[in-house]
Amino acid sequence: MRVSLTVNDTPRTLDLDPRTSLLDALRDHLHLTGTKKGCDHGQCGACTVLVNGERVNSCLCLAVMHDGDEVTTIEGLGTPENLSPLQAAFVKHDGFQCGYCTPGQIMSSHAMLKEIARGWPSHVTEDLSAKAELTIEELKERMSGNLCRCSAYKGIADAILEAAA
Numbered sequence: 001m002r003v004s005l006t007v008n009d010t011p012r013t014l015d016l017d018p019r020t021s022l023l024d025a026l027r028d029h030l031h032l033t034g035t036k037k038g039c040d041h042g043q044c045g046a047c048t049v050l051v052n053g054e055r056v057n058s059c060l061c062l063a064v065m066h067d068g069d070e071v072t073t074i075e076g077l078g079t080p081e082n083l084s085p086l087q088a089a090f091v092k093h094d095g096f097q098c099g100y101c102t103p104g105q106i107m108s109s110h111a112m113l114k115e116i117a118r119g120w121p122s123h124v125t126e127d128l129s130a131k132a133e134l135t136i137e138e139l140k141e142r143m144s145g146n147l148c149r150c151s152a153y154k155g156i157a158d159a160i161l162e163a164a165a
């Protein structure tokens with residue numbers, strides 16, 4: 001099945017088995033291996049990418065569901081020579097240990113900071129729209145879908161809080 005995606009601002013067309021997940025399309029067909037496969041069941045967040053600006057677990061969606069969509073992976077956020085502010089904050093605060101969850105942590109927190117910038121999305125259950133600052137409790141809740149098996153949470157939180165300030 002033919003699927004057209006714009007990945008990191010580049011139009012890509014793929015011929016895929018319709019059962020191919022977005023994660024496998026990115027990793028196995030486009031060789032964008034920055035996005036990681038952890039659980040492959042929507043539980044760890046290692047596969048987080050942005051689809052039309054919103055964070056999704058790419059292991060949970062079929063690539064064909066996103067025909068025509070814009071996908072951003074960790075490779076589209078910055079480069080080793082030119083890190084994004086969030087990536088630089090993760091380096092500064094040692095926001096990782098083994099590093100396997102790091103792309104997902106960064107993509108998810110990147111989307112979260114965008115949510116803050118526009119006053120949080122309308123689907124949040126709590127009324128957070130009046131709060132200008134990201135608190136540690138809000139951060140824990142908003143990032144609860146991204147697990148770190150090394151428990152490098154202190155550095156991850158410090159990095160995100162600095163980027164949010």
Ligand code: FES
Binds near residue numbers: 040
């Ligand atoms: Fe997708 Fe774990 S690999 S949530």
